[in-house]
Amino acid sequence: MRSVHVTGQGTADWVEVDLPPTGPRDVLLRIRACGICGSDALYTRVGGIPPRQGATPLGHEPAAEVVEVGEETSGVEVGDHVVVDTMAFADGLLGSGGAQGALTELVLVRDHVPGRQLRVIPKDIPWHVAALNEPMAVAHHAVNRSGAAPGQRAVVFGAGPIGLGATLSLQAKGVEHVVVVDVQERRLEVAREIGADAVINSAEEDVIARLLALHGAATDALGHPGRAGSDVYIDAAGAPAVLRTALAAAKHRAVLTIPAVHAAPVDIDFGALLATEIDIRTSMGYPTEIFEVTDAIIENSEKYAKIVSHTFPADQALEALELAATPGGADKVVVVFD
Incomplete structure (x- = not known):
């Protein structure tokens, strides 16, 4: 054969x-x-x-x-x-x-x-x-790693397959509001079609300003303002600008989960992050999720088809x-x- x-x-x-x-x-x-x-x-x-x-x-x-x-x-x-x-x-x-x-x-x-x-x-x-099923399991594992819970607010960077799959998994977890960020309008349109609560074109908009408007204002542990009220950030894009934006926006004890593959090292000023106590987690593969996500695909096949x-x-x-x-x-x- x-x-x-x-x-x-x-x-x-x-x-x-x-x-x-x-x-x-x-x-x-x-x-x-x-x-x-x-x-x-x-x-x-x-x-x-x-x-x-x-x-x-x-x-x-x-x-x-x-x-x-x-x-x-x-x-x-x-x-x-x-x-x-x-x-x-x-x-x-x-x-x-x-x-x-x-x-x-x-x-x-x-x-x-x-x-x-x-x-x-x-x-x-x-x-x-x-x-x-396989790539959606990768996305679902990233959401599981994030600890996203009902009532929280989340931001997904990257509206490719993993980002869109993460968006659907976040919604299935009961997350209250999901924002998808990308630089391509056609990808953002798909994010809208599958049910993202809001989208941001980072090539045209100030991402942090929009997140402040969408998720409210928050602070770090010392009360410093200017932080967005988002609870969970997922990097499904793998671009240095994504990490810089998420870390600049993150409030006290927000969670940043990274399923994306970064092709090169990224400089991070951990001194500037101390007061946020941000939790940075990486995510790879699908230790338990390969068939966990199957039911969601069966129940929402029309939405997944848009990916x-x-x-x-x-x-x-x-x-x-x-x-x-x-x-x-x-x-x-x-x-x-x-």
């Missing part, structure tokens, strides 16, 4: 691979959709991930259909639609340096454990929406990778298999 692999530094292509036979405890999946992540562009740019340098299978945001089940396997049946925990494979991470990737026709789940690698979903959920900006047929997967790697070219790209 064919599979998309990194084939060298800066190059990816379709390659022919063999599929091992399905064992008694295995489940065979036919991939129906796979999202493109920013890390796919990174893996391609650097030439793969050792020990598969130059031969890394790509794709770790799949939705799939069960096509074969080993005789000792339970919990799924042929024909089931499933989302996948790509960090729970016996042969390594799916698509992030493991032996298999999800930009392919078939994926073998070795040593299937019921409820561990797969979650059955309703068959009326569109494949391109189901493929959001997908482009879909491509499988035979255009290489073009999908190229578009997703182009700055400003797309927000969320999903490859859909027939």
Whole structure:
């Protein structure tokens, strides 16, 4: 069968691979959709991930259909639609340096454990929406890390897929008011469509002044004014200006959670932050959230569908990778298999 692999530094292509036979405890999946992540562009740019340098299978945001089940396997049946925990494979991470990737026709789940690698979903959920499960789990983990609670006010920097997913998760947590900040008006429009309470175009507006107007004024621990009343900040953009703005706005004991990947070090004046007692937390992956977010996608599939900006047929997967790697070219790209 064919599979998309990194084939060298800066190059990816379709390659022919063999599929091992399905064992008694295995489940065979036919991939129906796979999202493109920013890390796919990174893996391609650097030439793969050792020990598969130059031969890394790509794709770790799949939705799939069960096509074969080993005789000792339970919990799924042929024909089931499933989302996948790509960090729970016996042969390594799916698509992030493991032996298999999800930009392919078939994926073998070795040593299937019921409820561990797969979650059955309703068959009326569109494949391109189901493929959001993995990145939305990343966003949901960031919200869990933030400790956001009902009645609080939150600010999300970055209206890409993770920022939009965090917005939906914050709303599900009962957060009272969610503001989304970005520099692209088309992204902010999507944030409005999924239900953000307010948006700020940071290329045109004073973010802190708007937050003061939206969330009220607050102080640091010493009573110094000029701080916004926002309780939670989420950096889903990965830009130094985001951290500078959030830290300048943060009130006493606000929480800043960072799921974004920052490409370079950022200077922070911790002396100036002492009186805020701000809690800075990083967030990576989805230790428990991979199937926690599934119910939200099932219940609000129309809202989640708005996060997908482009879909491509499988035979255009290489073009999908190229578009997703182009700055400003797309927000969320999903490859859909027939």
